[in-house]
Amino acid sequence: MHTIDALYAAFVSALPESLRPVAEDLPYFLRLAPVPRQPWSAVFSHAVTLEAPRLFAPGLPRPDPELVRRAVLAHALSVIEAFGTDRVLDRQAKTTPELLAVLEELRRGRDAVLESIWPGAVALARAADRETTEAIKEEAAILRRLGAVTFEEYRRISLAKQSVGFPATLALAHACGANEAQVEGTRRALSGVWLGLQFEDDTGDWEDDWRRGGGAWAVSLARRKLEAVKDKSADERPTEPDLVRRRVHRMRILYLMLHGARHQYRVGFRYARSVGATQLAAWADERVRRLDAVLPLEAQHAGYYVRARKLAPWAAEVLT
Amino acid sequence: MSALASQVQDPHVQLRRLYTSLLEEQSRFDEFKQLLALYPASDGDEESPEAQAVRAKLNARIGEWLCGHFDGLSAAQVALWRSIVVEERINVALSPWKESNLY
Numbered sequence: 372m373h374t375i376d377a378l379y380a381a382f383v384s385a386l387p388e389s390l391r392p393v394a395e396d397l398p399y400f401l402r403l404a405p406v407p408r409q410p411w412s413a414v415f416s417h418a419v420t421l422e423a424p425r426l427f428a429p430g431l432p433r434p435d436p437e438l439v440r441r442a443v444l445a446h447a448l449s450v451i452e453a454f455g456t457d458r459v460l461d462r463q464a465k466t467t468p469e470l471l472a473v474l475e476e477l478r479r480g481r482d483a484v485l486e487s488i489w490p491g492a493v494a495l496a497r498a499a500d501r502e503t504t505e506a507i508k509e510e511a512a513i514l515r516r517l518g519a520v521t522f523e524e525y526r527r528i529s530l531a532k533q534s535v536g537f538p539a540t541l542a543l544a545h546a547c548g549a550n551e552a553q554v555e556g557t558r559r560a561l562s563g564v565w566l567g568l569q570f571e572d573d574t575g576d577w578e579d580d581w582r583r584g585g586g587a588w589a590v591s592l593a594r595r596k597l598e599a600v601k602d603k604s605a606d607e608r609p610t611e612p613d614l615v616r617r618r619v620h621r622m623r624i625l626y627l628m629l630h631g632a633r634h635q636y637r638v639g640f641r642y643a644r645s646v647g648a649t650q651l652a653a654w655a656d657e658r659v660r661r662l663d664a665v666l667p668l669e670a671q672h673a674g675y676y677v678r679a680r681k682l683a684p685w686a687a688e689v690l691t
Numbered sequence: 692m693s694a695l696a697s698q699v700q701d702p703h704v705q706l707r708r709l710y711t712s713l714l715e716e717q718s719r720f721d722e723f724k725q726l727l728a729l730y731p732a733s734d735g736d737e738e739s740p741e742a743q744a745v746r747a748k749l750n751a752r753i754g755e756w757l758c759g760h761f762d763g764l765s766a767a768q769v770a771l772w773r774s775i776v777v778e779e780r781i782n783v784a785l786s787p788w789k790e791s792n793l794y
Contacts, residue, residue: 405779684779
């Protein structure tokens with residue numbers, strides 16, 4: 372069994388029996404997996420999402436395998452809980468008392484593990500919870516009213532949304548003897564990675580987000596850019612999908628979002644390398660190279676990246 | 692047969708050219724999806740006249756996009772493609788950070 376699945380299975384086995392069915396099949400209940408019985412290792416394609424602390428361990432002064440194991444568990448519980456809360460808040464998952472109870476258990480489990488890694492980690496995690504929740508609410512409010520945003524605002528809110536992705540790794544760094552510069556390098560490496568993933572995801576999914584009715588970053592960024600260029604007042608919300616898409620394409624918003632993702636992966640690469648997280652650095656570097664290949668295509672054929680994401684399952688079936 | 696002619700007739704090369712064509716042009720992508728959506732979901736019986744008409748139109752449009760170098764899709768192929776592209780039944784991407792890898 373994959374490490375992350377074994378850790379999660381142990382967490383589930385300690386839950387009250389009434390919560391286990393939901394907890395065992397959480398990827399499916401949160402609509403992160405299309406079919407039941409999918410393990411967490413199958414949901415995300417790279418270890419960075421659920422096992423980030425492990426990727427930083429080789430560069431730490433005194434890495435302790437047991438502390439690394441605990442940090443990975445705490446990180447995974449944090450991220451899973453954050454996905455769950457996000458899905459509940461934007462109503463993508465059916466909210467039931469059992470699901471809410473499992474999310475509470477995830478928080479409780481995370482705190483118990485963090486407490487055993489480094490003093491102060493629990494306070495860090497709870498502050499991160501608040502920051503993430505506030506950012507999700509701010510994002511929803513802006514996107515729902517089709518607010519115009521700058522890329523800087525987009526970056527700030529996106530980073531706040533990722534707050535829960537930091538405490539376990541930072542706690543591990545402190546506990547394993549990292550100095551302030553190493554801790555800061557770790558923080559910046561994580562920032563680059565999380566923002567790169569978030570920007571890429573927001574680019575690929577903007578049409579689906581828009582169709583769900585809650586707004587989309589690409590549209591709000593397009594509005595801001597349009598206003599900045601033409602100095603005109605906000606117009607009414609366009610309802611015709613092609614009109615919105617044409618605007619987003621014409622303003623090169625998707626290209627700029629992907630360019631932002633590339634920059635963030637580059638930041639992630641530099642800082643991951645500086646703190647000795649070589650596996651993570653190689654992954655971030657590979658993301659940079661892939662975007663280097665995609666960016667000219669997106670520049671030339673606006674919407675290329677979205678279409679590629681939508682056709683990916685078909686291409687995998689008929690072209691390989 | 693020249694190497695070029697042989698390449699043009701290679702079904703895999705034709706599919707790759709179709710893929711590139713769809714990626715490069717939003718209107719083609721939209722029309723491709725719309726025509727697949729119009730194709731009736733298979734119930735295991737013979738292809739209906741309505742389904743044949745949709746498939747013929749899809750084949751004709753792809754032929755135009757690829758400047759005539761397209762052999763045409765069978766009923767089974769269109770049904771499979773519909774299930775993947777329209778119904779998203781196979782190999783659906785999994786998560787917000789799903790990191791699709793095919794460009």
